[in-house]
Amino acid sequence: xxxxxGPRYCVATVITCLYDWVCGIKRTxxxxxxxxxxxxxxxxxxxxxxxxxxxxxxxxxESIIGxxxxxxxxxxxxxxxxxxxxxxxxxxxxxxGIVRCLSRPWRGGKxxxxxxxxxxxxxDVVICVDADSHLSQDAIxxxxxxxxxxxxxxxxxxxxxxNCFTNFVTWFQGLxxxxxxxxxxxxxxxxxxLPIASGALAGFRRELLVRLGGWDVGPGEDLDMTVRxxxxxxxxxxxxxxxxxxxxxxxxxxLLKQRRRWEGDGPVRHxxxxxxxxxxxxxxxxxxxxxxxxxxxxxxxxxxxYGMVIWSVMVLLHPDLRPEPYAWxxxxxxxxxxxxxALGPLMYYSRRRKHDAIVALAFPLMPAYRxxxxxxxxxxxxxxxLWRKSFTEPHVPPHVRAVTWRW
Amino acid sequence: MTTVDSKSVxxxxxxxxxxxxxxxxxxxxxASIEHGRSKCSVPLSVFALTxxxxxxxxxxxxxxxxxxAEGSASLSLGWDAMPAYPSLVLGVPTLDGRTLFAGCxxxxxxxxDDGIHCEINRGGIGEIILTEEARIPTLNTEFFQYRLxxxxxxxxxxxxxxxLKRTVLDRVLVCGKCRSVATFxxxxxxxxxxxxxxxxxxxxxxxxxVAPASEFETAETLKCPNCRTKHLVAGTDFEYMPxxxxxxxxxxxxxxxxQTGHCLNCDSRFAAHKAVEQELVGYHVERLASLxxxxxxxxxxxxxxxxxxx
Numbered sequence: 003x004x005x006x007x008g009p010r011y012c013v014a015t016v017i018t019c020l021y022d023w024v025c026g027i028k029r030t031x032x033x034x035x036x037x038x039x040x041x042x043x044x045x046x047x048x049x050x051x052x053x054x055x056x057x058x059x060x061x062x063x064e065s066i067i068g069x070x071x072x073x074x075x076x077x078x079x080x081x082x083x084x085x086x087x088x089x090x091x092x093x094x095x096x097x098x099g100i101v102r103c104l105s106r107p108w109r110g111g112k113x114x115x116x117x118x119x120x121x122x123x124x125x126d127v128v129i130c131v132d133a134d135s136h137l138s139q140d141a142i143x144x145x146x147x148x149x150x151x152x153x154x155x156x157x158x159x160x161x162x163x164x165n166c167f168t169n170f171v172t173w174f175q176g177l178x179x180x181x182x183x184x185x186x187x188x189x190x191x192x193x194x195x196l197p198i199a200s201g202a203l204a205g206f207r208r209e210l211l212v213r214l215g216g217w218d219v220g221p222g223e224d225l226d227m228t229v230r231x232x233x234x235x236x237x238x239x240x241x242x243x244x245x246x247x248x249x250x251x252x253x254x255x256x257l258l259k260q261r262r263r264w265e266g267d268g269p270v271r272h273x274x275x276x277x278x279x280x281x282x283x284x285x286x287x288x289x290x291x292x293x294x295x296x297x298x299x300x301x302x303x304x305x306x307x308y309g310m311v312i313w314s315v316m317v318l319l320h321p322d323l324r325p326e327p328y329a330w331x332x333x334x335x336x337x338x339x340x341x342x343x344a345l346g347p348l349m350y351y352s353r354r355r356k357h358d359a360i361v362a363l364a365f366p367l368m369p370a371y372r373x374x375x376x377x378x379x380x381x382x383x384x385x386x387x388l389w390r391k392s393f394t395e396p397h398v399p400p401h402v403r404a405v406t407w408r409w
Numbered sequence: 410m411t412t413v414d415s416k417s418v419x420x421x422x423x424x425x426x427x428x429x430x431x432x433x434x435x436x437x438x439x440a441s442i443e444h445g446r447s448k449c450s451v452p453l454s455v456f457a458l459t460x461x462x463x464x465x466x467x468x469x470x471x472x473x474x475x476x477x478a479e480g481s482a483s484l485s486l487g488w489d490a491m492p493a494y495p496s497l498v499l500g501v502p503t504l505d506g507r508t509l510f511a512g513c514x515x516x517x518x519x520x521x522d523d524g525i526h527c528e529i530n531r532g533g534i535g536e537i538i539l540t541e542e543a544r545i546p547t548l549n550t551e552f553f554q555y556r557l558x559x560x561x562x563x564x565x566x567x568x569x570x571x572x573l574k575r576t577v578l579d580r581v582l583v584c585g586k587c588r589s590v591a592t593f594x595x596x597x598x599x600x601x602x603x604x605x606x607x608x609x610x611x612x613x614x615x616x617x618x619v620a621p622a623s624e625f626e627t628a629e630t631l632k633c634p635n636c637r638t639k640h641l642v643a644g645t646d647f648e649y650m651p652x653x654x655x656x657x658x659x660x661x662x663x664x665x666x667x668q669t670g671h672c673l674n675c676d677s678r679f680a681a682h683k684a685v686e687q688e689l690v691g692y693h694v695e696r697l698a699s700l701x702x703x704x705x706x707x708x709x710x711x712x713x714x715x716x717x718x719x
Contacts, residue, residue, distance in 0.1 A: 102664055106650055110612055110617075110648070114614075114617040114619055117618060118619045118650070121610065216619065218616060404614075405615045
């Protein structure tokens with residue numbers, strides 16, 4: 003696994019980084035004048051959807067208000083038991099015409115809550131924001147710029163860990179997010195194989211959401227919507243400096259539970275089942291980039307994991323294949339070296355180098371952390387393949403789970 | 410016509426100080442009955458009123474009630490204390506420090522050696538102002554404003570003289586422009602009209618599609634416009650949800666209505682938080698139930714001083 007995924011990541015990020023460095027030098031020599039940073043200003047609706055998020059909602063709205071001129075905020079309370087609706091209404095009264103609060107009396111699921119918000123706006127661009135996340139000052143400006151290109155349908159943003167110095171669990175996640183999202187998605191977007199715009203912060207062209215009938219039932223509705231828009235023929239890009247600071251799980255148990263939920267519905271449910279058509283060359287909406295994305299997702303999320311399992315079983319059954327202890331050390335050292343190499347692009351793109359350098363100090367233990375998450379991924383994928391576990395997730399209310407289609 | 414009852418004598422120095430030469434006549438405070446009137450000698454204060462109800466002077470003149478009945482009484486005043494106007498307000502002090510007031514009209518007066526003798530009847534403008542109807546604001550149905558029947562200056566003059574006491578009876582929200590009463594209701598945020606209708610949304614569980622309920626309705630059955638599933642059953646397959654409110658007047662549409670005031674007088678509409686809170690001010694007075702009570706008050710003064718009336 004490490005021998006495949008690590009070099010793939012390192013090579014791709016280093017090449018992208020070198021390319022950007024050379025382009026930056028060329029631009030400086032040729033023009034000398036910096037480009038106008040924010041020149042595109044479509045109307046934007048920030049949709050803050052949540053369940054029992056009353057405690058963090060106020061701070062989230064405060065982080066959005068006043069950061070963009072043509073902005074409306076639609077808060078959807080998905081039948082919360084706490085004071086989320088009251089908080090939302092208080093902000094709607096405080097900022098009339100900017101903030102609107104929609105409250106449903108009982109829970110209907112995140113997808114339908116997002117669809118309610120879409121039905122209440124006419125903005126050009128719709129931005130999803132998690133109710134417990136904080137946006138950076140220019141996040142919305144950064145997200146809307148790629149929509150200048152009419153072929154762009156979705157813009158993904160950087161999700162960063164707000165509490166990365168709480169303990170080792172959050173520290174590892176902090177570095178993981180920086181590598182896999184801040185740099186990893188940049189590379190994926192450049193290669194046009196970016197499959198997801200995180201639900202924590204993502205921008206969508208509203209007309210496409212209306213055309214597609216909105217989000218389908220989750221979990222994994224963010225991945226699903228991104229893929230559906232890709233299949234319409236639109237591009238998915240990445241706004242690297244649109245930051246969304248979110249709270250990461252602080253215990254191993256909470257982290258593993260979160261990852262079990264995230265990993266299960268990706269490659270199996272959506273790629274291998276719901277959107278298998280995009281890998282069929284004879285299908286009407288076939289695109290090479292979509293097939294590459296499909297193969298990338300399936301290979302590195304599914305096949306590599308099972309390859310690891312098969313190899314482990316073989317090692318257990320045939321002692322002759324068992325590597326010597328120094329070989330284990332060698333594997334680990336190679337992984338650590340790959341981590342070190344990956345820090346170069348991270349530091350090149352970083353705008354908070356001091357902060358990110360401290361986060362990066364967790365690199366010697368990252369291979370072990372990734373192995374743990376690989377185990378979770380294998381477990382989740384197996385549960386999805388065998389029992390369609392994602393359809394029993396409490397993330398979706400029971401009355402919706404009971405009638406939705408099981409892909 | 411001052412009658413002095415020899416059996417009961419008041420030697421109240423403070424009273425003499427307060428009422429001067431007139432008070433010296435108020436020696437007999439017990440009462441006897443003659444021609445249906447109780448004879449007494451009770452010191453009191455007299456305010457003269459102009460024809461529009463204002464007090465002629467903030468300072469009362471001292472007098473002594475010499476006899477009294479249900480609706481009339483006789484007063485004895487000093488030489489220089491003849492009221493300039495016939496309408497009067499009598500202030501009768503009680504033992505517990507209060508003063509009871511009654512409105513009267515001067516019917517006749519006679520100048521004698523010992524002062525001026527007056528006959529008064531209960532009534533006049535003073536009595537009108539002392540009634541509850543004149544002291545408590547009522548809603549004027551022409552302008553929809555809470556008003557008192559007299560000018561504010563009348564009440565101010567009575568207030569300064571200590572006859573009336575100001576009381577806040579209630580608080581009402583009124584129009585900021587004309588101070589008239591308004592009706593309040595949840596209405597359109599844009600034009601303030603109450604003619605708004607709430608649209609219903611439908612949420613199809615299976616595909617999470619949300620749209621106005623009318624889009625789900627076909628001639629034969631309920632059908633999801635997104636996934637085209639037919640024969641939807643409410644509660645099992647989909648749910649109705651409250652949607653936006655739409656104004657029939659201006660076409661505005663929003664989830665939240667605004668509490669809006671509509672002035673009943675000038676027809677202006679305004680957000681409820683822009684309404685003016687107005688205090689409904691009334692006036693309190695302690696009234697003398699009957700002029701005959703003056704004699705009773707005199708008797709109680711004597712009793713309190715240790716004398717037993719005959």
